[in-house]
Amino acid sequence: MSWFHPILATATETETAEPSLVLAGVLLSLVIIYFASKIGGEICARINLPAVLGELVGGVVIGVSVLKLLVFPEGGMEATDSLIIQLLQSTANLTPTGTELVFESMSEVISVLAELGVIILLFEIGLESDLKELIRVGPSAAIVAVVGVVAPFVMGTAGLVFLFGLPVIPSVFAGAALTATSIGITAKVLAELGKLSSTEGQIIIGAAVLDDILGIIVLAVVGSLVKTGEVQISQIIILIISAGAFLIGTILVGRLISPFLISLVNQMKTRGQILITGIVFAFVLAYLANIIQLEGILGAFAAGLVLAETEKRKELEEQIIPVADLFVPVFFVCVGARTDLGVLNPAIPSNREGLIIASFLIVVAIVGKVITGFTVWGKPNINKLAIGVGMIPRGEVGLVFAGVGSASGALSPATDAAIIVMVIATTFVAPPLLKAVFKDETQEVVESEAN
Template sequence: MFLQQTITDFSSGIVSPIASMPLLATVEAEYSPLVLTGVLLSLVVIYLASKIGAEIAKRLDFPPVLGELVAGVIVGVSALHLIIFPESGLSASDSGVMMVMQWINHLSPAALTSVFETKSEVISVLAELGVIILLFEIGLESDLRQLKEVGYQATVVACVGVAVPFAAGTAGLMTIFHVAAIPAIFAGAALTATSIGITSKVLSELGQLKSKEGQIIVGAAVIDDVLGIIVLAVVASLAKTGEIDVANVIYLIVSATAFLIGAILLGGIFNHSFVVIVEKFKTRGNVIIPAFIFAFFMAFIGSAIHLEAILGAFAAGLVLDETDARDELDELVKPIADIFVPIFFVTVGARADLGVLNPTVPENRAGLFIATFLMVVAILGKVVTGWAVFGQPGINRLAVGVGMIPRGEVGLVFAGIGSASGVLDKPLEVSIIIMVILTTFLAPPLLRIVFNQPVEPPSQEESTGESAILASESQIIS
């Protein structure tokens, strides 16, 4: 039965019950060049869209990443249908790229669908590589010493940023909209996510990544990502069984903590080994290839222990930032990031279906009301995190809070798992998607605005203390 459902005679476009595995291999080999052709054409569209979008955004004085996201929306499921994915509910015949493929190669419907699905998987993998490389680059650009200095603040910010939206969202859905407990908990969990990829990219573009606010945001986003994984595991278990798997939750907490702390503590040992290895290589790529071996291995470890690959990549960047080769690495990683990272941002935009904002569709109306509530909770629940920062005079608290707002691909993961498990009905699923889209697009321009605002002045006591220090230094110099 399985072979009857999965093995297809592409030349006729019908299922062949008597097909064998060698025939399947022959068919796949025959159409593999078409998959490559589809991937290449998709990349042409993605790179054109990302470059045009980034340039327009730059000229309008917005962060280029916002232009890449908007460009993705234009070429994606919401507009031109050039870059679409099977999970959107659209078929191969709805894809502009696949229609060009059909026009050139005269494919049967079954062959067209197979090429479309495989091509989409390849683009998705390239996008995942993009976000892994992005987090590796962000780790290299981050200062581990500064991250350690703001570690306590980042932890508090992350905990507040998870607890407040989750509690407010779950309670509000149950009391105001009378949503059942498990769906409300799932939607509340979706509010806890923070997209470190989008926020860190914007901070880097604004030149604020190494600022005190930027380091707190990045550190909090990393911790938030770990907490989000744990929350997702809890609610997914609750959705499947109606009860929480305590053992799995404990495992996630212990493994995530041990992984991050262990990677940082072992960094000093690895740094010396890395420099020694690099000095022994005499061929091209003697620095960048070992660096990516380490980054991908760390990402693999993170994924293998059921955390996130991006956490491993970020940890690898933090470790290598302490080596003597960090300046050279920074320059070598940039062109590679320029190739892969736009794929990630454009596909995030391409997957966002703005059709859920259409109030003329009856099933969208209930979702719009819920979405309005979720948007308020999503924004305020993260903005308040800025006021959880302590011991940091002159900090831009609003910038810290705004930096935690975007949900991005992380929020879409929550929505996707909730939908697949059958926990979320259509209005609630639509409202979560709207919340994810709007927070993702609002955060970059809001970050630009808040970082142009003056920071809070130090308190009178702090100013007096600083004046006394300056006076004493003047006396010593004189």
């Protein structure tokens, strides 16, 4: 996965980007990114919606779709399209070539920061997961998780290929984006309803955690397929095996060396010893994943899982939060900023395909998860519909898929925007649906007791 390109090669021998102006542009871009993320996040938090949606919408507002404060050259934009560059031009004597070089260099730095953001995000998700609980999770949760990945992936990919005639690669990527489940959103709603410790709640949480792991493996496989540009069954099998082997292997090896790492940390006398050690471990595994043609986020997630089993887990979780607060919003705001929602304007005939694709993806995203609840066997008295509905929201995990797809160049603007719309729609609709499903269950219990 990469947000950037080796663009500095376009520089002439006599003129290069002025470092001070590049730094000025980066600093101004970060100010705008943080403002957008906090304002959007605060608004969503106050209306009981995930703050990450606010970060995405904030990125849309400052990006190519609205204000054009944060734009990127790989999206077809030029330096003169950026209001930040226009501000720099008004305060510095820049030539046209110099302006373009500053724009490209500035965009590359922001893209690298966004790349670090998603790696840290997956490291944090790994830290919050409990490997022992994952191992102990029941067969019901495992079945729900597998069906929740396979069903929407197959329906989405096949539908885009055969109904819409899209190429295989972008169809596979869009199908992969349908596999995710946001455990954070569902867990919050279940806690509010007092259902987190219920049988349904435990199955949902266990399945959502497994969904994340399966989804990350799917993302690693699909990301590698995008790099090669080919879809071959043998290649897919090799990639799946290598992704699974990498995840299992790093966890096993990591558990062997983690005592050494903790011992090393305990002997250190300087500040930030556990934080730096953890981040170095995550970066090393992310690097190893990259060099074997997998996604770096898989390595970061594996690092989080390994360190979550150590005595330093709680301390590391607390220390990684401010680091994540600094870098992760850059990723989500950049995802929104790169999304051109103008391609979904129904007034333009050529955009109507994107709207139809978005509607199709939303239907598949909901149906593909709802049916998972009805695959649970041996538990006749549970609320199967609630289990399926609890798996609907894509949230931040779905946005990771959208961001990777956008950065890879595998998705057309219409398909990219359609995936974003699907993520937003499922994340908005799931909490009220889950509340309604459990409310209906409560009413049925009361009525049966009255009778």
